[in-house]
Amino acid sequence: xxxxxxxxxxxxxxxxxxxxxxxxxxxxxxxxxxxxxxxxxxxxxxxxxxxxxxxxxxxxxxxxxxxxxxxxxxx
Amino acid sequence: xxxxxxxxxxxxxxxxxxxxxxxxxxxxxxxxxxxxxxxxxxxxxxxxxxxxxxxxxxxxxxxxxxxxxxxxxxxxxxxxxxxxxxxxxxxxxxxxxxxxxxxxxxxxxxxxxxxxxxxxxxxxxxxxxxxxxxxxxxxxxxxxxxxxxxxxxxxxxxxxxxxxxxxxxxxxxxxxxxxxxxxxxxxxxxxxxxxxxxxxxxxxxxxxxxxxxxxxxxxxxxxxxxxxxxxxxxxxxxxxxxxxxxxxxxxxxxxxxxxxxxxxxxxxxxxxxxxxxxxxxxxxxxxxxxxxxxxxxxxxxxxxxxxxxxxxxxxxxxxxxxxxxxxxxxxxxxxxxxxxxxxxxxxxxxxxxxxxxxxxxxxxxxxxxxxxxxxxxxxxxxxxxxxxxxxxxxxxxxxxxxxxxxxxxxxxxxxxxxxxxxxxxxxxxxxxxxxxxxxxxxxxxxxxxxxxxxxxxxxxxxxxxxxxxxxxxxxxxxxxxxxxxxxxxxxx
Ligand code: SF4
Ligand code: SF4
Ligand code: SF4
Numbered sequence: 095x096x097x098x099x100x101x102x103x104x105x106x107x108x109x110x111x112x113x114x115x116x117x118x119x120x121x122x123x124x125x126x127x128x129x130x131x132x133x134x135x136x137x138x139x140x141x142x143x144x145x146x147x148x149x150x151x152x153x154x155x156x157x158x159x160x161x162x163x164x165x166x167x168x169x
Numbered sequence: 170x171x172x173x174x175x176x177x178x179x180x181x182x183x184x185x186x187x188x189x190x191x192x193x194x195x196x197x198x199x200x201x202x203x204x205x206x207x208x209x210x211x212x213x214x215x216x217x218x219x220x221x222x223x224x225x226x227x228x229x230x231x232x233x234x235x236x237x238x239x240x241x242x243x244x245x246x247x248x249x250x251x252x253x254x255x256x257x258x259x260x261x262x263x264x265x266x267x268x269x270x271x272x273x274x275x276x277x278x279x280x281x282x283x284x285x286x287x288x289x290x291x292x293x294x295x296x297x298x299x300x301x302x303x304x305x306x307x308x309x310x311x312x313x314x315x316x317x318x319x320x321x322x323x324x325x326x327x328x329x330x331x332x333x334x335x336x337x338x339x340x341x342x343x344x345x346x347x348x349x350x351x352x353x354x355x356x357x358x359x360x361x362x363x364x365x366x367x368x369x370x371x372x373x374x375x376x377x378x379x380x381x382x383x384x385x386x387x388x389x390x391x392x393x394x395x396x397x398x399x400x401x402x403x404x405x406x407x408x409x410x411x412x413x414x415x416x417x418x419x420x421x422x423x424x425x426x427x428x429x430x431x432x433x434x435x436x437x438x439x440x441x442x443x444x445x446x447x448x449x450x451x452x453x454x455x456x457x458x459x460x461x462x463x464x465x466x467x468x469x470x471x472x473x474x475x476x477x478x479x480x481x482x483x484x485x486x487x488x489x490x491x492x493x494x495x496x497x498x499x500x501x502x503x504x505x506x507x508x509x510x511x512x513x514x515x516x517x518x519x520x521x522x523x524x525x526x527x528x529x530x531x532x533x534x535x536x537x538x539x540x541x542x543x544x545x546x547x548x549x550x551x552x553x554x555x556x557x558x559x560x561x562x563x564x565x566x567x568x569x570x571x572x573x574x575x576x577x578x579x580x581x582x583x584x585x586x587x588x589x590x591x592x593x594x595x596x597x598x599x600x601x602x603x604x605x606x607x608x609x610x611x612x613x614x615x616x617x618x619x620x621x622x623x624x625x626x627x628x629x630x631x632x633x634x635x636x637x638x639x640x641x642x643x644x645x646x647x648x649x650x651x652x653x654x655x656x657x658x659x660x661x
Contacts (some may be wrong), residue, residue, distance in 0.1 A: 108197055111202055112202035113403040113404075118362070149176060149177040152177035153363055154208065156200060156203060156205070158198065158207075158241070159178075161177070161178075164175050165174045166171055167171065167173075167174070168172075
C-alpha cells in the first residue's frame, strides 16, 4: 500500500528569519531557530510536528528558495 | 522504495541565480525580511512560468524598493522613471502587441507622482496587467507619508499621524480605477494570511489571463507589508493589513467585465522607415544631398539668427518653420521657437529661428539678429532694434512701403501679401516671402552651384511643411517662384 507523507525543508542561508512561515503554519511545524545563517539572520527550523503539505509556509514566505515542501511516497 | 515530489519550491519564473544582482549574494532578493514584495514576486514568477509566457513578458520596474525587480524575473525587464511605468507600458504594449506587459508599481510611484499616468492608461484600456503594491508608506526612502498612508498613521513626515484635514484622505486607487469605463478587472487583495495570499494568487493569474486574451486593462491592488518601516513583526504586520488597512481599503473585486469584452484590436503601427516616409511625404521629395553635405559658403561659417514678426494669422510661424526645415534638410542644427501667449491673440506674433553648424545655445533671438523678416509696420518698429547693424531686413510692403528711418539698412522687399491674394489666398504669403529669402541669399551669399541647390532646398522645405496635400504643395511652390521673381533690393 502507498503511504504519503510531507516534509518541509528550509534552506538556512535563504531565510531572513521574518517568522511569517512560523505564524502561518496550521500545525506548528516550524519555529525560529537560535543559530544565525551567513546573512546574519536566525532561520526557521522544524519542530518535529508532522507537516501536512498545505504549502501555506511557502506562499507566505517572501524568499524565493527558502522553503521547499515535498511529498514523499513510500511503497 | 521512496519517491519524492516537490509540491512547493523555488519557481522557474526566477533566474536560477540572480547574476544581475551586484555583490556576492546571488540567491536572495534584496528586500527586507518579511517584505510583501517578495511574496508578490513569487506569485508573479509562478504565474509567468505556469502560463509559459516567460519569453514574452515584460515587467516594468518602478522607482521604489522594487526598482531592481529585473534582477530576479526570468523575463524581460525595464525600469521607468518615477510614476511613468504606465506610459512606458503603453508604448511597449502598443508597439509589441504579442508581448505581455506588467506594470509593477508601489503607492508612491502609482498613486502620487504617477497617478495621472495610471488613470490615463486605465482609461485608454491599454492591454496591461498592473500590480499595485500598497504598503501605506514610502519604503525605499525610509518611511515618509504616502498617498495611501492611513488617517492617524505616524510616519517620518507625519510624526503626529496623518491628518485628513491637512493631508487629505488616503487615495482609493482600486475604487477610482474601477469607476472608469475601460478597465476590465480591478481587485484588491492583501498579502497577509495564507488565505488572503491565495486570493491574491488567483487575482494575479486572472489579470495575466486577461492580458493573454487581450481583454485590456487589469489592476490588482495588493495591501502589502513593509515591516521595517512600520516597525512591526510578522504577526502585527498581518494584523495591520487585515484589520486596519482593509478597513479603509476594503478587499474584494471592484470590477470584472472581462468575460463580456471582446479582445481589443488596435491598428498596428508602421515601423518601416520607407513606408513612413511615403505616408508623410506623398509628394516625392527630391533625393536631397548626401548626409555629409556642408555648404561651404561664408554665411554658414557661424550661427545665423533669424527673427520673424507680423500679426497673428499672417503665417509668421510657418514661415519660420519652413526656414528651419530648410536648414534641417541641409544638415544644420536648427531651432524654431514660436512665441505664444497673450501677444499672439490679435497682436504681434513672432518666432525665432537659429541655424548653426554647432550646437545651439539659446533658441531665443532677442538681439543681434542677422535677418529680420517683418510682415507689417508695427512689428517692424518693435523688432528693428534686434537687428544687427549690418543685418538684413526683409519687409512685406503690401501695407505700405518701408519707413524712411530704416532706409540705411540692407533691405529686400516685395508686396508679399498682395501677391498671395492674387494667387488666391493670403496664406501663400509666407511662401512668397520664402522666394524673397532665396533672392537675398543668392545675391549676397551663394556661389553659382549652390544657387540651384538652394531652389531645391526651398522646394523640399515646402514639401516637408505642407506634405499633407499635393495641391497645397504645388501652390506654395508656385508662390515661392512668384516671390523670387518679385523680390528686389532697395538699397545697396
Ligand atoms: S506545508 Fe503546511 S503544514 Fe507543512 S510546514 Fe508548511 S505550513 Fe506547515
Ligand atoms: S517565511 Fe521564509 S524567510 Fe521568513 S522565516 Fe520563514 S523561511 Fe525564513
Ligand atoms: S523598505 Fe519596506 S517595502 Fe522596501 S524592501 Fe523593506 S520592507 Fe519591503
